Amino acid sequence: xxxxxxxxxxxxxxxxxxxxxTALDQVSITVEPGEFVAVVGPSGSGKSTFLSIAGALLKASxxxxxxxxxxxxxxxxxxxxxxxxxxxxFIMQSSNLVPYLNVLDQLLIVKKMSGKVKGEDKAxxxxxxxxxxxxxxxxxxxEELSGGEKQRTAxxxxxxxxxxxILADEPTASLDTKRAHEVVSLIAHEVKSRRKAAIMVTxxxxxxxxxxxxxxxxxxxLSLHTANEEAHEAQLTDGIV
Amino acid sequence: MFLAMxxxxxxxxxxxxxxxxxxxxxxxxxxLSGLGNGLSTLxxxxxxxxxxxxxxxxxGSQSSMSKSxxxxxxxxxxERLQNVRAASPMGSTMATALKGQSTKNEDKVxxxxxxxxxGSFLEPAIVEGKGLSSGHPTDVIxxxxxxxxGFRLGDTFQLDGSxxxxxxxxxxxxxxxxxxxxxxxxxxxWRKITFAAPGSDKGVADPVNAIMLQGKDIDPSTINSxxxxxxxxxRAAAVQGMPGYKEENGSIxxxxxxxxxxxxxxxxxxxxxxxxxxxxxxxxxxxxxxSSGFLSKAIxxxxxxxxxxxxxxxxxxxxxxxxxxxKGMPFKLDTGLVVNYSVILLIIAVLxxxxxxxxxxxxxxxxxxxxxx
Numbered sequence: 001x002x003x004x005x006x007x008x009x010x011x012x013x014x015x016x017x018x019x020x021x022t023a024l025d026q027v028s029i030t031v032e033p034g035e036f037v038a039v040v041g042p043s044g045s046g047k048s049t050f051l052s053i054a055g056a057l058l059k060a061s062x063x064x065x066x067x068x069x070x071x072x073x074x075x076x077x078x079x080x081x082x083x084x085x086x087x088x089x090f091i092m093q094s095s096n097l098v099p100y101l102n103v104l105d106q107l108l109i110v111k112k113m114s115g116k117v118k119g120e121d122k123a124x125x126x127x128x129x130x131x132x133x134x135x136x137x138x139x140x141x142x143e144e145l146s147g148g149e150k151q152r153t154a155x156x157x158x159x160x161x162x163x164x165x166i167l168a169d170e171p172t173a174s175l176d177t178k179r180a181h182e183v184v185s186l187i188a189h190e191v192k193s194r195r196k197a198a199i200m201v202t203x204x205x206x207x208x209x210x211x212x213x214x215x216x217x218x219x220x221x222l223s224l225h226t227a228n229e230e231a232h233e234a235q236l237t238d239g240i241v
Numbered sequence: 242m243f244l245a246m247x248x249x250x251x252x253x254x255x256x257x258x259x260x261x262x263x264x265x266x267x268x269x270x271x272x273l274s275g276l277g278n279g280l281s282t283l284x285x286x287x288x289x290x291x292x293x294x295x296x297x298x299x300x301g302s303q304s305s306m307s308k309s310x311x312x313x314x315x316x317x318x319x320e321r322l323q324n325v326r327a328a329s330p331m332g333s334t335m336a337t338a339l340k341g342q343s344t345k346n347e348d349k350v351x352x353x354x355x356x357x358x359x360g361s362f363l364e365p366a367i368v369e370g371k372g373l374s375s376g377h378p379t380d381v382i383x384x385x386x387x388x389x390x391g392f393r394l395g396d397t398f399q400l401d402g403s404x405x406x407x408x409x410x411x412x413x414x415x416x417x418x419x420x421x422x423x424x425x426x427x428x429x430x431w432r433k434i435t436f437a438a439p440g441s442d443k444g445v446a447d448p449v450n451a452i453m454l455q456g457k458d459i460d461p462s463t464i465n466s467x468x469x470x471x472x473x474x475x476r477a478a479a480v481q482g483m484p485g486y487k488e489e490n491g492s493i494x495x496x497x498x499x500x501x502x503x504x505x506x507x508x509x510x511x512x513x514x515x516x517x518x519x520x521x522x523x524x525x526x527x528x529x530x531x532s533s534g535f536l537s538k539a540i541x542x543x544x545x546x547x548x549x550x551x552x553x554x555x556x557x558x559x560x561x562x563x564x565x566x567x568k569g570m571p572f573k574l575d576t577g578l579v580v581n582y583s584v585i586l587l588i589i590a591v592l593x594x595x596x597x598x599x600x601x602x603x604x605x606x607x608x609x610x611x612x613x614x
C-alpha cells in the first residue's frame with residue numbers, strides 16, 4: 001500500500017454561462033508521509049479547487065486521487081465524509097472553530113463524530129493541546145483566544161483523529177509575523193514528528209522556509225518551483241507570489 | 242446530544258427566549274383543552290358517566306332527549322333483545338329550584354331533573370346520604386355542587402312554576418347536564434313534573450325520553466327493527482346530540498387546532514432561522530468529516546430537549562393556574578388529556594425542525610470554506 005497522497009492527471013472544469021472554465025489542468029503531485037509541501041500562486045489560479053479535491057470535498061472531473069492507496073474518485077458522498085473524518089486533517093484560514101465549544105471540546109467533537117469518546121482519546125487530546133502550548137486554555141471558548149491560539153487549536157483539531165494527510169488553507173491569513181511563524185513551525189514540527197503528508201496553500205512567502213517543496217499554481221497548472229534547501233533562498237529572491 | 246447540550250449551555254439567552262414562547266403556547270394549549278374538557282363535562286357529565294352503551298330514542302328525534310318521547314313498556318321488550326344485558330328508562334327536564342319563598346337572585350338555582358328507576362344501573366353512586374326509593378317519590382339525590390348554592394342534606398325545595406317540592410336525601414358527584422347540576426328523581430315524580438300540563442305527553446302511556454341499554458355487542462339496526470319507530474345510537478352519539486354540545490365543543494376544538502397549526506409554524510420558523518445562522522458552522526463541521534446524520538441528530542435532540550422543558554413548565558403553569566381559578570370555572574384537566582396534548586406538541590415541534598434538518602442535508606461544506614473559486 002502506498003502511503004501519503006498521490007494526485008495524478010487531475011483536471012477540473014466548471015461551466016460558467018456558456019463557457020467552460022478549466023480550474024485545474026492535468027495536475028499531478030505526490031506527497032510522501034513526513035513531507036511538508038507548499039502550494040503558492042495568485043488568487044484565481046486554482047489553489048482552492050486543488051485543495052478541495054485533495055481534501056475529498058470535491059470530485060475531480062478527470063484524473064485520480066489516491067489516499068493511502070485508496071482511489072477516492074469512486075467513493076460515495078458518505079464514504080468521502082468518512083475519509084475526511086478519518087484520514088484528513090483540515091486547518092482552515094481563520095481557524096473556524098465551533099463558537100460554543102471550549103478548546104478541549106473542539107477536539108472531542110471530532111471524536112464524537114465517529115462514535116464514543118474513549119479515555120485514550122481524551123488523553124491524546126490533552127497531550128496534543130499540551131504540545132501546542134494550550135495546556136492552560138482547555139476550558140476557554142474561541143472568543144477568549146488570540147488568533148494564534150485559535151489557529152493552534154485548529155492544528156490540534158486536525159491531528160486528533162491521527163489522519164495521514166494534513167491540508168492547511170492559508171493558515172496564517174489573519175496572523176502577524178511572529179504568530180504566523182509560530183503556527184507554521186508548529187505545523188511543520190507535527191508533520192515531521194508524526195509522519196504526515198502535508199500540503200499548505202499560502203500567499204505568505206515568509207512561511208516557505210518550513211516547507212520541503214514549493215509548488216506554484218498558475219492558471220490551473222501546477223509546477224515544482226523549489227525543493228528542499230533551496231526553499232529558504234526562494235523567499236529572498238522574489239519570484240514567488 | 243453533546244453538541245446540542247453544549248450549545249444550549251453556551252447561548253442560554255437565545256434558547257431561553259424560544260423556551261418562553263414555547264411555554265406560552267403550551268400553556269395556552271393546556272388551558273384551552275382544560276376549558277373545553279370542563280365545558281363538555283358540564284354539558285354532559287351525567288351522560289358520559291352513565292354505565293350505558295347505547296341509547297334508544299324516538300325515531301326522528303336527532304338523538305336528543307328533549308325531542309324524544311317513548312313509552313316505558315318498550316323497556317321490557319328491549320331487555321329481551323339480542324345482546325342487551327339490561328335496559329332502563331330515563332327522562333330529563335330543565336327546572337329551577339327555589340329555596341323557600343325567597344325572591345333573591347341567589348336563591349333561584351337552575352337544575353336538570355333526570356328521572357330514573359330507583360336502583361337501576363342509571364342511579365349513580367351516593368357520596369353522602371342515601372339513594373332513591375320508589376316508596377318516597379319526592380326524595381331526590383342531587384349533584385354535590387348544589388351545596389355551594391346553599392342546599393343541605395334534608396333540605397326541601399320548591400320547583401319554580403310547579404306545585405311539586407323535593408327533598409334532598411343524598412348527594413352524588415360529577416353529575417351535570419346542560420351546564421347545570423342534576424337532580425335525580427324517581428320516574429313517577431319526573432313524570433308529574435314534566436307532564437303537568439294536560440296533553441303534553443302526546444298520549445304516550447308511561448312516557449320516558451329515552452331508554453338506556455347495556456351490552457357491548459348491541460347492533461343498533463336490530464334494535465330499531467324490533468322496536469317500532471325507534472332510533473338507537475351509541476352513548477357518544479347521544480352526547481353529540483345534546484343541544485349546543487357539538488357547537489360548543491367544535492369552537493373550542495377549532496381554536497385548539499388553529500393554535501397547534503400556528504405553533505407548528507412559529508416553532509418551525511424559529512428553529513429554521515437558528516439553523517440558518519449556523520450554516521457556515523455546520524459546513525465547517527461537514528468539511529472536517531461530520532455526517533449530515535450527526536448534525537441532524539444534534540438539531541433534533543436540541544429541539545426535543547427544548548420542547549420537553551417547555552412542555553413540562555407549561556404543565557406546571559397550567560396546574561398552577563387551575564389552582565387559583567375561581568371555583569365555578571368550567572375547567573377540568575385530566576392526566577390523559579395533558580399527556581395527549583404534550584405528545585402532540587412534542588411531535589409538532591420535532592416535525593417542524595425537520596425543515597431545518599433538510600437545510601442541513603443540503604449544506605455544501607465547500608461553500609462553508611468560503612473560498613470557492
